[in-house]
Amino acid sequence: MYCRECGNGVKAHAEICPNCGVRPLNSTKFCQSCAAPTNANQELCVKCGAGLKNTGNRVVSVGEDRPSGLLNVTVCCFPIVGIILYFIWKNEKPKSAKAACTWAIVGTSIGVLLYIIAFVIGMIGESMYYY
Numbered sequence: 001m002y003c004r005e006c007g008n009g010v011k012a013h014a015e016i017c018p019n020c021g022v023r024p025l026n027s028t029k030f031c032q033s034c035a036a037p038t039n040a041n042q043e044l045c046v047k048c049g050a051g052l053k054n055t056g057n058r059v060v061s062v063g064e065d066r067p068s069g070l071l072n073v074t075v076c077c078f079p080i081v082g083i084i085l086y087f088i089w090k091n092e093k094p095k096s097a098k099a100a101c102t103w104a105i106v107g108t109s110i111g112v113l114l115y116i117i118a119f120v121i122g123m124i125g126e127s128m129y130y131y
């Protein structure tokens with residue numbers, strides 16, 4: 001295959017290109033199967049038709065954008081936290097923000113449901129008391 005950074009031929013599964021020192025698939029400048037020049041948004045090579053690979057994370061990420069289980073549980077118990085986190089994260093961590101928002105809704109629904117159940121049980125209890 002070819003280095004996607006410099007177009008130099010490299011061994012298959014090579015970790016680092018010996019020519020430019022970049023991970024061969026961590027770029028978008030050349031096709032990894034025929035070394036034809038490609039641009040950043042291209043998904044298929046127009047010369048050989050190969051699907052262009054890109055393992056690199058070239059976007060400068062702001063922390064980790066991975067919704068965590070612990071966070072989901074916390075937000076589920078305290079939906080207000082989820083709403084706050086959603087507004088803090090919605091631009092920087094869209095995935096986490098969405099998860100926080102979803103779990104806030106779930107938490108709220110469960111809260112409302114428990115409230116209704118408690119209310120109904122209360123009503124039944126009260127009516128039994130009066131009889």
Ligand SMILES: [Zn+2]
Nearest residue numbers: 003006017020
């Ligand atoms: Zn290279």
Ligand SMILES: [Zn+2]
Nearest residue numbers: 031034045048
């Ligand atoms: Zn190609």
